[in-house]
Amino acid sequence: MRKLAIVIACLLLTGCQSITFSVDGLLGAPNIADEQSAIYDALIESTGRGINLEYPRNGDYRSAFVLYDIDGDGEDETLAFYSVSSVSESNVKIAVLDRSADGDWHSMCELAGAGSSVDRVIFTGLDAVVGFSSQDYEENAVRMYHYASGVLEPVYEDTYTVLELTDLDGGSDEIALAKRSGGGVTVSILKAGYDGYDSYVYEIGAAASAISGCVFGETGNGRAMYLDISLEEGGLMTDILTLEDSGIVSHIYQRGLGVTTQRPAGYLSKDYDGDGEIEIPVVGAFTGYATPAWGETEYMTVLMRYSPASDNLEFKSNAYCNLRDGYLLTIPNRWLNVVTVARDAGTGEVTFYKYEPEKPSVTDMTPIMSFASADSSGGEAYTAAGYRILMAGELKNYYIRTIAPESEPLVLTADEIRDNFHTIE
Numbered sequence: 001m002r003k004l005a006i007v008i009a010c011l012l013l014t015g016c017q018s019i020t021f022s023v024d025g026l027l028g029a030p031n032i033a034d035e036q037s038a039i040y041d042a043l044i045e046s047t048g049r050g051i052n053l054e055y056p057r058n059g060d061y062r063s064a065f066v067l068y069d070i071d072g073d074g075e076d077e078t079l080a081f082y083s084v085s086s087v088s089e090s091n092v093k094i095a096v097l098d099r100s101a102d103g104d105w106h107s108m109c110e111l112a113g114a115g116s117s118v119d120r121v122i123f124t125g126l127d128a129v130v131g132f133s134s135q136d137y138e139e140n141a142v143r144m145y146h147y148a149s150g151v152l153e154p155v156y157e158d159t160y161t162v163l164e165l166t167d168l169d170g171g172s173d174e175i176a177l178a179k180r181s182g183g184g185v186t187v188s189i190l191k192a193g194y195d196g197y198d199s200y201v202y203e204i205g206a207a208a209s210a211i212s213g214c215v216f217g218e219t220g221n222g223r224a225m226y227l228d229i230s231l232e233e234g235g236l237m238t239d240i241l242t243l244e245d246s247g248i249v250s251h252i253y254q255r256g257l258g259v260t261t262q263r264p265a266g267y268l269s270k271d272y273d274g275d276g277e278i279e280i281p282v283v284g285a286f287t288g289y290a291t292p293a294w295g296e297t298e299y300m301t302v303l304m305r306y307s308p309a310s311d312n313l314e315f316k317s318n319a320y321c322n323l324r325d326g327y328l329l330t331i332p333n334r335w336l337n338v339v340t341v342a343r344d345a346g347t348g349e350v351t352f353y354k355y356e357p358e359k360p361s362v363t364d365m366t367p368i369m370s371f372a373s374a375d376s377s378g379g380e381a382y383t384a385a386g387y388r389i390l391m392a393g394e395l396k397n398y399y400i401r402t403i404a405p406e407s408e409p410l411v412l413t414a415d416e417i418r419d420n421f422h423t424i425e
Ligand SMILES: [Ca+2]
Pocket: 068, 069, 070, 071, 072, 073, 074, 075, 076, 077
């Protein structure tokens, strides 16, 4: 888009000066496809052999040709990613192409990358940051490059699981990195200063087996990093990290609160209820499941939020979270301790019941309402069984059925269903 805007701006200038500006002229102007093929031709001319273009798999830039002004001269260069078919060279290569005064693209330099594919490309100031991944390694490799006088020079290198460009302390963006190291997790933040980057490092000492998730939530002064860490002992823990004048601050782990966020795998920190704020889901037994008499445990999920004002985790809502079918239902207060749940292990169908502890099993209790999901193409069986469609998704449809009479106060109102039911990505 950036390039297109420049092309159009040039045409408009020409039009103002000459008045003979015409639609024919516009149609004849170089378009993006022409430019891509000119870049490709210049790359082939330089590499002189069969190459495969490599496309970044994540992030904002997904083209094998990334156009960006990496030397600040007001004109875009191209970072080209490709691989050569060779037994001895498995690493992706990067070429920088620049335009000469006559507008022709030329390859200025070529450099081996640090992995067999490109994970993502980000830019900070004039520097290009490229994340590489390799099939053989759990961790990815990051390189920061500085480009000047036709030379692409690596100026920083590290390994990572998390690599993001985000604003952690208000103002401009920082680079946030996290990786497993020394049995724990190391978080690094690179903040652009007047002369290079200030580097902040924080070690989370928990015995970690993996970094399972990372999201960023607004704090009112930048963003906090929510890092979900898989523990050697099993389950997940979340730490929340911010960048302060004193450096990286851990708001959970360092204060001994990690244990309060421990939960089974899969319950990642994210915006579960669609209000733009991140929740940490902590699970306990659902009503009636305090003892394992009914077999497989069903969880009551407690959504916790981090409050920057109190610098603490606060209760937000109770919910029933169905990770398999990808939805969450927040539980109204009038259901607490009086409603229980049963899930059909085969179909995933979830039914809420009036909790009647004197009954021998949950399915003997009085059913209130059921939820189900099916592939977008299926679901006839549910509509035949009295369900109505609650939400039609791209991949899945969600269904609801009210079993108890509408006069039953435990039946959710239409407003409650609309406000309380959320799909999870
Ligand atoms: Ca430039």
